[in-house]
């Protein structure tokens with residue numbers, strides 16, 4: 001579920017829709033939670049779908065650490081990638097604002113954490129634009145992404161968390177451990193789906 005202080009807006013014919021903040025969202029705000037209403041497709045279920053369904057799923061889903069395709073039931077699926085994103089997936093099952101997001105600003109994400117099966121070409125007009133987003137980005141960049149997520153997590157208790165009630169008991173437990181001892185931090189690298197490697201090696 002996406003944060004209630006967001007809306008969907010049409011950007012242009014190339015980008016399509018995007019998600020925008022309708023109020024100021026400070027760094028440390030949980031902006032998206034992978035909640036129990038999300039559509040969760042196992043690899044077997046996905047493979048059994050007709051092509052038309054698979055194409056739609058490919059467009060709107062991300063792949064989690066178990067290789068499942070997750071399609072958001074709300075407009076979280078319209079959040080676009082930016083190489084200088086303002087929210088990021090965490091090892092805790094939610095996304096967090098890694099810097100202050102102003103009212104009216106587009107909410108953006110790092111697709112390098114989404115286990116993409118094909119490369120994606122992007123032009124996000126940022127000085128650090130990588131141009132190509134691929135699954136192996138998580139190996140290359142996880143340390144710098146962790147730095148941003150870690151800093152945001154330290155502010156969890158200092159900002160309003162409207163999505164707190166929908167965090168699962170498991171998520172809350174992992175966060176409690178982090179608050180007690182930040183060295184227990186769960187890296188974004190654990191979002192990597194290792195199964196893809198087996199497939200490429202012809203073992204699966």
Ligand SMILES: [Zn+2]
Pocket residue numbers: 082083084122123124125126128129130131
């Ligand atoms: Zn870019």
